[in-house]
Amino acid sequence: MKRKLMAIFILIIYVIGAGIVLYPQMNRFVLKQKQNKAIDNFAHEQKYDALYDEMTAYNQALIENGQSGLSDAWTDTEMSGILETAGFEEGMVGILSIDAMDVTIPLYFGADEMSLYKGVAVLANTSMPIGGESTNCVIAGHRGGYNGQAVFRDIEVLQIGDVVSVTNPWETLEYEVVGHIVIEPDDLTVIKIIPGADMLTLVTCHPYGDNSQRYVVYCKRKGNTEQIVLPEGEAYVSSDDSITKENFLTMIGNGGIAVMGIAVIIFVVKLCRK
Numbered sequence: 001m002k003r004k005l006m007a008i009f010i011l012i013i014y015v016i017g018a019g020i021v022l023y024p025q026m027n028r029f030v031l032k033q034k035q036n037k038a039i040d041n042f043a044h045e046q047k048y049d050a051l052y053d054e055m056t057a058y059n060q061a062l063i064e065n066g067q068s069g070l071s072d073a074w075t076d077t078e079m080s081g082i083l084e085t086a087g088f089e090e091g092m093v094g095i096l097s098i099d100a101m102d103v104t105i106p107l108y109f110g111a112d113e114m115s116l117y118k119g120v121a122v123l124a125n126t127s128m129p130i131g132g133e134s135t136n137c138v139i140a141g142h143r144g145g146y147n148g149q150a151v152f153r154d155i156e157v158l159q160i161g162d163v164v165s166v167t168n169p170w171e172t173l174e175y176e177v178v179g180h181i182v183i184e185p186d187d188l189t190v191i192k193i194i195p196g197a198d199m200l201t202l203v204t205c206h207p208y209g210d211n212s213q214r215y216v217v218y219c220k221r222k223g224n225t226e227q228i229v230l231p232e233g234e235a236y237v238s239s240d241d242s243i244t245k246e247n248f249l250t251m252i253g254n255g256g257i258a259v260m261g262i263a264v265i266i267f268v269v270k271l272c273r274k
Helices: 004-043 049-065 112-116 240-273
Strands: 091-099 103-109 120-122 135-140 162-165 172-183 197-208 212-222
Touching: 004 091, 004 103, 004 112, 103 112, 112 120, 135 172, 172 197
Parallel strands: 103 120, 135 197
Antiparallel strands: 091 103, 091 162, 120 135, 162 172, 172 212, 197 212
16 A cells, blocks of 8 residues: 555656646647637638728827837836727737748737737737838747747747738738847837838847847838838847757757656556565
8 A cells, every 4th residue: 555655656746747847848839729729710800991990090190109108018018009909809910920930820919918928919009010101010929938939939040031921800911021130128219110111020038048138120011112221239149059958958858757757657567566
């Protein structure tokens, strides 16, 4: 009886330990299933003409008020000036797709904690994802983390000319990468609307695992001929080494869990037979 209790205790300890180590991967898997479901549901949403007019008016108001209230996604998580998106589940306004990063993910409005947990989000007081002259839809996403999806973890792989697309309720808009910089979190002038340009901008934390800066990728609408002069950023260190190290440690950890699991099973079986 004592041996059986000891065997059960050892199994419980192993399961708890394995669960702690594997939690980030399991959580990301569950999130991915939820995101896929949200994307499927969005494809069947009705297309509201009134909503398009409201989004257009919102974008025009940004030009007129100079994007007053614009703030960093990880500094101010309040959804200020939120556009009413009646008919769309929990504020989902589109789908972001980046083939070079193997990313297809729900796009929400308002970069609050929940939106960034479920997918990526349009910063409040930046343009809605419908394109047009003098628009810049700024999309924020997590770089990684224990609880969240590492959506923009590999953002540094994006090169000039790579395509980033946004599917809104009416159409799919294609943009191409034209440059990137690294900035301080409060340097918000570099993500504002450029007069005449039709742009989409990706923002995430940098460097990977530190998050003291912001990595910014500028994308211009394919076919837009407006000349864009990109601002200069700060000197920065690539996150490649940190990501490679994490991938290696994850592989070692998964292998260790597997080997330990086999060892625990063998030990428990022997213990119960005695």
